[in-house]
Amino acid sequence: MTRIAENVQKVRAQILAACQAAGRDPREVQILAVSKTRTHEEVREAFGTGLRAFGENYVQEGIEKIQALQDLPLEWHFIGPLQSNKSRLVAEHFDWVHSLDRLKIAERLSAQRPEHLAPLNVCLQVNISHEASKSGCSEQEALDLARSIATLPRLRLRGLMVIPAPTQDAAAQQAILAQARQLFQQLKQHLPALDTLSMGMSDDLEAAVAEGSTLLRIGTALFGPRPSKP
Numbered sequence: 541m542t543r544i545a546e547n548v549q550k551v552r553a554q555i556l557a558a559c560q561a562a563g564r565d566p567r568e569v570q571i572l573a574v575s576k577t578r579t580h581e582e583v584r585e586a587f588g589t590g591l592r593a594f595g596e597n598y599v600q601e602g603i604e605k606i607q608a609l610q611d612l613p614l615e616w617h618f619i620g621p622l623q624s625n626k627s628r629l630v631a632e633h634f635d636w637v638h639s640l641d642r643l644k645i646a647e648r649l650s651a652q653r654p655e656h657l658a659p660l661n662v663c664l665q666v667n668i669s670h671e672a673s674k675s676g677c678s679e680q681e682a683l684d685l686a687r688s689i690a691t692l693p694r695l696r697l698r699g700l701m702v703i704p705a706p707t708q709d710a711a712a713q714q715a716i717l718a719q720a721r722q723l724f725q726q727l728k729q730h731l732p733a734l735d736t737l738s739m740g741m742s743d744d745l746e747a748a749v750a751e752g753s754t755l756l757r758i759g760t761a762l763f764g765p766r767p768s769k770p
């Protein structure tokens with residue numbers, strides 16, 4: 541078995557155990573394989589283990605991989621910060637955007653989504669840990685913004701994305717994840733079609749499953765440590 545195949549097996553076992561502990565149906569929890577910095581050969585190998593959804597943070601890098609892997613039935617998610625001058629490329633090449641936090645960009649994506657493609661799936665990114673340096677709207681803004689995005693014709697609002705601030709304090713981590721779950725439940729009361737809580741990475745996937753995540757964004761645990769940037 542290859543290294544990636546072994547890692548995928550381990551992560552699947554971890555998710556299964558977390559679902560059992562939380563009394564959740566494992567079919568409700570999907571893996572988004574975060575492939576930033578990885579080669580298209582590595583993505584191809586991950587596809588061979590059954591993974592279908594891949595996440596990219598950088599527009600150009602993502603599009604190169606999308607084009608190199610066109611022979612595979614993959615689903616591509618854009619999860620990095622999105623600037624308005626890159627929105628057209630994202631609308632034309634990706635299936636999902638997780639990092640939507642402004643109405644202006646949502647309107648651009650909707651206008652730029654090509655007619656021959658299905659509506660673009662989007663998640664509203666919420667800055668749940670109130671980090672000054674991070675993208676994401678505030679919890680107070682989330683409902684109004686979600687309602688406006690839900691009216692855009694070429695977008696399909698699927699849910700929320702959060703990136704909690706890293707912490708060693710397990711109780712603090714759990715509290716932040718619980719807050720995200722609560723906000724997601726609140727939004728669902730107004731927008732019942734929402735079905736996605738994009739939450740949890742390699743280091744907090746068990747806690748995220750316990751707090752209702754439906755989509756885990758996992759890089760390191762699948763592909764190994766990322767090469768550090770020069």
Ligand SMILES: *Cc1c(COP(=O)(O)O)cnc(C)c1O
Nearest residue numbers: 574619741742757758759760761
């Ligand atoms: C890189 C990244 C991940 C994956 O992180 P790992 O710790 O490698 O699992 C998940 N979400 C976002 C938004 C990322 O940028």
